[in-house]
Amino acid sequence: xQPVRLLLSFSVSGKKEAVLGMEKAVHxxxxxxLKYFNKEDYQRIYWGAEFCQNxxxxxxxxxxxxxxxxxxxxxxxxxxxxxxxxxxKKLNKAFSYLRKNxxxxxxxxxxxxxxxxxxxxxxxxxxxxxxxxxxxxxxxPSMRTVFEEQSPYAVRDKNTGKLSVIIHRPPGGLYQKGxxxxxxxxxxxxxxxxxFGIERIELNNVIQGLYLEGIxxxxxxxxxxxxxxxxxxxxxxxxxxKLYRIDMCYKECQGHYYEMHSRNIPMVIYKRGNTTFYKxxxxxxxxxKNGIDRIVIQPELPF
Amino acid sequence: MKIKAPVIxxxxxxxxxxxxxxxxxxxxxxxxxxxxxxxxxxxxRPTFANFTRLSGLEKAIDIAxxxxxxxxxxxxxxxxLEEQYDMAERIIKDVLNIGADGIIVADAAILLKLNKxxxxxxxxxxxxxxxxxxxxxxxxxxxxxxxxxVFPRSxxxxxxxxxxxxxxxxxxxxxxxxxxxxxxxxxxxxxKEASGSIxxxxxxxxxxxxxxxxxxxxxxxxxxxxxxxxxxxxFQQQKVSTRDDKDIGSARPFYFWDKKHIQGCGACAIYxxxxxxxxxxxxxxxxxxxxxxIKAVKFIKKCSDLLLKGPVDKNNYIAKCKELFKKTFRxxxxxxxxxxxxxxxxxxxQF
Numbered sequence: 001x002q003p004v005r006l007l008l009s010f011s012v013s014g015k016k017e018a019v020l021g022m023e024k025a026v027h028x029x030x031x032x033x034l035k036y037f038n039k040e041d042y043q044r045i046y047w048g049a050e051f052c053q054n055x056x057x058x059x060x061x062x063x064x065x066x067x068x069x070x071x072x073x074x075x076x077x078x079x080x081x082x083x084x085x086x087x088x089k090k091l092n093k094a095f096s097y098l099r100k101n102x103x104x105x106x107x108x109x110x111x112x113x114x115x116x117x118x119x120x121x122x123x124x125x126x127x128x129x130x131x132x133x134x135x136x137x138x139x140x141p142s143m144r145t146v147f148e149e150q151s152p153y154a155v156r157d158k159n160t161g162k163l164s165v166i167i168h169r170p171p172g173g174l175y176q177k178g179x180x181x182x183x184x185x186x187x188x189x190x191x192x193x194x195x196f197g198i199e200r201i202e203l204n205n206v207i208q209g210l211y212l213e214g215i216x217x218x219x220x221x222x223x224x225x226x227x228x229x230x231x232x233x234x235x236x237x238x239x240x241x242k243l244y245r246i247d248m249c250y251k252e253c254q255g256h257y258y259e260m261h262s263r264n265i266p267m268v269i270y271k272r273g274n275t276t277f278y279k280x281x282x283x284x285x286x287x288x289k290n291g292i293d294r295i296v297i298q299p300e301l302p303f
Numbered sequence: 304m305k306i307k308a309p310v311i312x313x314x315x316x317x318x319x320x321x322x323x324x325x326x327x328x329x330x331x332x333x334x335x336x337x338x339x340x341x342x343x344x345x346x347x348r349p350t351f352a353n354f355t356r357l358s359g360l361e362k363a364i365d366i367a368x369x370x371x372x373x374x375x376x377x378x379x380x381x382x383x384l385e386e387q388y389d390m391a392e393r394i395i396k397d398v399l400n401i402g403a404d405g406i407i408v409a410d411a412a413i414l415l416k417l418n419k420x421x422x423x424x425x426x427x428x429x430x431x432x433x434x435x436x437x438x439x440x441x442x443x444x445x446x447x448x449x450x451x452x453v454f455p456r457s458x459x460x461x462x463x464x465x466x467x468x469x470x471x472x473x474x475x476x477x478x479x480x481x482x483x484x485x486x487x488x489x490x491x492x493x494x495k496e497a498s499g500s501i502x503x504x505x506x507x508x509x510x511x512x513x514x515x516x517x518x519x520x521x522x523x524x525x526x527x528x529x530x531x532x533x534x535x536x537x538f539q540q541q542k543v544s545t546r547d548d549k550d551i552g553s554a555r556p557f558y559f560w561d562k563k564h565i566q567g568c569g570a571c572a573i574y575x576x577x578x579x580x581x582x583x584x585x586x587x588x589x590x591x592x593x594x595x596x597i598k599a600v601k602f603i604k605k606c607s608d609l610l611l612k613g614p615v616d617k618n619n620y621i622a623k624c625k626e627l628f629k630k631t632f633r634x635x636x637x638x639x640x641x642x643x644x645x646x647x648x649x650x651x652x653q654f
Contacts (some may be wrong), residue, residue: 002366082463083488085437085469097305112411113439116446133434139492174384175342183382189412229491229534229559232436232457244485244644246459256545260538260557269538271557300545 044075053087129200157213180211223282304437316363320370371405432489438469482587483567534559569642
């Protein structure tokens with residue numbers, strides 16, 4: 001895969017430099033992709049599979065990634081996907097290994113069971129962040145259309161032939177707020193998550209913008225890919241095979257991905273592994289003063 | 304095992320109770336919610352798929368209780384805005400006060416908000432939207448007061464068995480028929496409920512009105528040119544190599560959700576569900592026509608009853624279910640519409 005062009009490497013003045021006060025991380029899912037890391041651009045490595053438990057890295061690879069991060073004086077965040085009991089066992093082994101080796105890293109949690117387990121068995125061993133699957137933003141790509149003005153148009157009733165003129169006006173303030181908000185806007189939930197040791201949340205750079213008012217946690221933002229939908233019925237080849245597969249993994253996602261086009265959605269949708277994405281590169285100038293202090297670059301479609 | 308069916312009005316409640324459902328589930332969108340938050344559904348369904356008056360719901364609950372049938376109320380938006388929690392709490396209090404037997408939630412914050420005494424003796428059901436895939440997640444929600452977990456769609460029989468065995472004090476509920484989708488509701492932003500179309504329809508008085516699509520998370524009063532609803536869209540697919548980003552051929556069109564409401568069946572898995580102690584078999588889709596709901600209840604009841612007459616060979620049971628399916632729905636069952644294909648398939652290869 002070709003690396004994503006990193007607009008973020010350039011400040012407004014055009015000089016290549018880290019954005020002031022902003023930590024930059026690169027998401028790497030396997031050893032081969034460590035090539036995307038360079039000291040000048042990044043201060044942190046996000047390591048691991050975010051969406052699929054079949055792709056959780058084995059301990060040897062994690063160890064090599066840790067050594068690489070240490071050599072480059074980079075921070076290390078271990079991303080975990082949603083898991084079944086078998087995946088949880090794998091993760092427990094990894095957490096035990098990290099604790100045993102006194103690795104001071106951050107764990108990104110995408111499953112309530114993993115959070116409960118970290119709290120019960122590895123309390124205060126790691127810094128914890130709530131992953132994109134649990135933050136639950138509204139990630140529908142059609143939001144772009146919803147939020148844009150459109151010229152009036154007519155609809156003809158199929159039965160009566162009668163025409164009606166339809167005017168689309170962008171939705172009102174409350175609706176916009178709702179579509180930009182996330183699960184974490186709830187102060188009750190924030191208090192609750194704090195008790196579990198959550199310090200940070202991971203955010204998609206959703207097309208309709210962010211509503212972050214009242215969120216006390218530190219915030220990371222991912223670019224350029226926004227995850228739309230995830231499943232354990234792997235959709236890579238299921239349709240061709242006339243079967244909804246769960247536990248028959250042939251890792252097709254490592255060899256290819258899909259670009260999908262629909263006349264109704266004005267952007268390309270990507271499908272890799274068990275997740276679909278759209279691309280919305282981050283414009284650093286749009287961030288403003290909303291407390292985001294880390295940018296996570298995805299040089300490839302994640303899985 | 305209980306059979307649970309969706310209901311949207313008291314007439315449906317009566318008919319479904321008469322044919323012997325053990326549990327009903329529904330949503331409610333009272334006027335005070337609609338007045339303030341008309342864009343936001345409280346239970347992921349458009350208004351017409353919910354009760355709209357507490358009095359109507361109370362009558363349905365009375366009917367159900369006369370038939371010894373429980374009623375669970377879905378208050379299961381993925382999340383609410385900070386200002387909406389108070390009203391959601393009020394709705395839950397109201398429905399429990401008129402006799403509802405429990406609530407279905409997807410948002411842990413709702414449970415944090417509610418007084419534990421209010422839920423005493425009631426069923427607190429964690430819906431599939433909360434995506435509970437492992438036994439640690441079951442414990443997580445149990446600590447919040449949950450009494451039952453609804454398993455998400457994409458789990459194998461052995462995964463469910465493992466979880467059910469890990470904590471027998473919890474109840475578990477599974478999807479059994481209709482509404483099969485590739486994607487997990489709780490992990491999907493193009494939630495299938497966005498599906499719909501724009502057109503004209505006649506209201507009760509015969510006036511023509513513009514149909515609105517019900518948007519994701521919401522029933523949105525928004526009209527868009529050519530928009531047929533997120534996951535019903537047809538996507539042309541191009542296969543691209545991860546090595547060099549080059550096209551390596553086209554593939555069949557893809558739909559996030561290519562099923563009709565009346566598709567997806569897991570009746571053959573009832574054999575395993577009974578053995579693992581599943582509490583309830585859920586028939587999906589509140590928006591389904593009543594006749595289809597009745598057909599589904601009768602079919603699932605017949606499949607369940609096959610196991611009442613003593614030990615049955617699993618293969619025989621599956622064969623009889625297939626026969627019943629064909630007779631009821633006038634179609635052969637197939638793996639693509641199968642909720643739990645792991646009943647039939649052994650693991651071929653696991654990396």
